Amino acid sequence: MIHQVRRCLWLFFIHMFISAFTFGGGYVVIPMIRKYFVERNKLFQEGDLLEMxxxxxxxxxxxxxxLSALTGYRVAGRTGAMVSCVGSVVPPLLILSLVSMGYQAVAGNRILRGILGGMETGVAALIVDLLIDMWRALLREKYLLLPILAVGTFLGSYILHLPVxxxxxxSGFLCAAKARGRRGGEVC
Structure with missing residues (x-):
């Protein structure tokens, strides 16, 4: 029981920390989750993280x-999922509340705009790092269909403007057909 409480407290605070110090959207949290859940605490494998x-x-x-709900569930079940979700939404709620109260005072601040511009650059670097890691994971799978699907769906969305x-x-149909063709039922 004590172990479960400690684990849930850790989940709450680690997700609160990740949420408070990552800017730029959902993909930016993945390297942080990898660092604390996969590399440091070895709570699951990198492949599990990519699936989540x-x-x-x-x-x-x-x-x-x-993603916080999925990692919390993996570590501590339903309670872990709930605690992780709460931890991940507390910082944005606090920040947005404070910003909305003082928006007029900071809207024209050049220093704040410069800080946010610098954060955008950092976010871009984290996303590029994540893309490189994802490509490495795709190529390690040794299934030619995966990289072809990744490039094809990107081109279909970006150039041909096909509906996502x-x-x-x-993509799901092609992977299912490929899995059905394999005797072991391996995915894609």
Whole structure:
């Protein structure tokens, strides 16, 4: 019981920390979660994290909150999921409350705009790092279909402006067909 309480407190504070110090959206939390959950505490493998990130992205809601729920559930069940979600939404709620109270005072502040511009650069670097790690993981799988799907869906969305739902459905169908063709039922 004490171990579960400690674990839930850790989940709350680590998700609160990650949420407070990551700017730029859901993908930016993935390197932080990797650092604390995979590398330092070895609570699950990097492949598990990538699967959870894919699920968090496809589920409705904010990716960061969805991912915190999934990591919390993996570590401490339903209670861990709830505690992690609360921990991940507390910092943005506090920050937005404070900003909304003093918005007029800071809206034209050049220093604040400069700080936020610097944060954008850091966020871009984190996203590029994440993309490189995801490509490495895809190439390690040794299934040619995965990198082809990644490039194809990007081109279909970015250049051809195809609906994302169509691209997801087509990708899912191709992976299911590939898995059905394998005797062991391996995914894609």
């Amino acid at each position: 990130a894919a699920i968090a992205q496809s589920a409705p809601g904010a990716i960061a909150v969805n 739902l169509l691209l997801l459905g087509l």
